[in-house]
Amino acid sequence: MNNRRPPAPLLDAALVGVSLANAWVNVDFEEQPAMACALLGACALALRRRLPLTTFVLTVPTALITDAVFATTAALYTLSSLSRHRVLLVGCALAYGVTDFLPWPWWALKTSQLSGTRNLVHLSYTLATAAAPVFLGQLVQARRELSLRLTEITEAREHERLLASQSVLAQERAQLAREMHDVVSHQVSLIAVQAGALQVGGRDAETRQAAATIRQLSVQTLDELRHMVSVLRASGIRPTELTPQPSLADLRRLVDGSGIEAKLETDLPEDLPPTVQRAVYRTVQEALTNVRKHAPGATATVRVRCVDGTVLATVTNTAPTRPSLPLPSAHHGLAGLGQRAELLGGTVTAGPTADGGYELRLEVPFVQNR
The missing domain is CATH 3.30.565.10 (Histidine kinase-like ATPase, C-terminal domain)
Structure with missing residues (x-):
């Protein structure tokens, strides 16, 4: 399953482009204050990752003066996906819903415009529209945190599994070290002793030379074996260097x-x-x-x-x-x-x-x- 996402700058540029298109459709070019607010809200989306709250504040006038509310919705979603401050998110959602519901200019507002079933439905719709990006942003944030937590749990389990395998390996090495010390070392020591006796009591030079070679090799094998036993016993406890490698x-x-x-x-x-x-x-x-x-x-x-x-x-x-x-x-x-x-x-x-x-x-x- 491919979870690759587009680069962040490309995604931000796409949101700015969609917001400009939304302003072009919903705002009259002759209304300069409204167009200025729409352009400000669209351009502010470029800052949404670094300054999410500031971006939302800069996009609120767009929802207040115009019908181009895409920039405000995107800014509120970004703020909700990055912030854990629930009270702040509720306040921003209410501010978005109220500004989108109230007509502009406010001083031309009439009491009759705030009453009636139609206005109540409109208010409910704007509040739901404002709550949707908040819920979606919080859901994305929870999914991201859950993914991170699952990754941490997986890494912890892998670490525990590694420690368990290392413990089993250390026990096996300790058992092998005991067997090597108790059996192999004892037998090689007997070979060295017997070879030494043959070297001393041999009747001809060839026999004594062969016995000397056997004794020398046995002693060398014992030294290497003892070091191998110490390496096996110390494995997993402290770093242990092997004997100098031959050249x-x-x-x-x-x-x-x-x-x-x-x-x-x-x-x-x-x-x-x-x-x-x-x-x-x-x-x-x-x-x-x-x-x-x-x-x-x-x-x-x-x-x-x-x-x-x-x-x-x-x-x-x-x-x-x-x-x-x-x-x-x-x-x-x-x-x-x-x-x-x-x-x-x-x-x-x-x-x-x-x-x-x-x-x-x-x-x-x-x-x-x-």
Whole structure:
């Protein structure tokens, strides 16, 4: 439903035009005082929004001297739609009705003109004519106020609904934080302890190195997990910053700590947007994790470069040299990478290579800062 109204200046100009036409039809051009009052009343309608009472007063002579009462009616309607002073509105309506009923000039009024059934009907008609714009204006004012009140109620309900949803979300986050702290943190701590024991008591250097890598990754995971738990618990109570987000400067540490033999080749500008840097980091992180899980003994090559305004990141691994162990997986990693890349206008593709390995490729466009 279209509730658009014409612009206020256009509507005011239309009312002035209709009032002038009403004066042209009902006023004799040779009667200069009457024509002056009619023109004054018509032009006064341009002030009806800013000075409604003054506008009505300026239009009263039109109803007193002439039959061109459109300007007075419009002014009284405007005053009624903008004012809450009931006594003032009643007085203005009576003034309009009396001036429209009494003949002009007043000093030529005869007593016989105020009596009789015909005059009583005429008086009733003029009073009804004066009351009509008052009632209509008050109705419009009540409708406008009701619309505003309904808008306020709707906004208040939306706010209450938002608060309720935030409360439910905060409870769910608190429950999730408890589960993560009580279950996941405990299990990762056991992994770190067992890896530390294996690192100390291992019989060969390769085993101790693998145990050290497992312990390092477990400790890092615990730190990130604890911070995530604190973020979940504080959500909705106070603003909480996430841990510093990874960037391309962290790629070397990520590759070196991946626990596999990997080579890193980078050729990128230094002013890449942070979102692009995080996308590259998370892609490399996911790819190296998949190599470690599904391709034991394989080596990996990480290449990150920029070509024609597009960041290309590829992680390619060779064929595994040992059979992989079945590990639990929800297969959400690649899907999450694809969604992240799609938000940046890029793509993620993955598939096997000709030599039995696997390749993960990220392409993300970017605008270089100048």
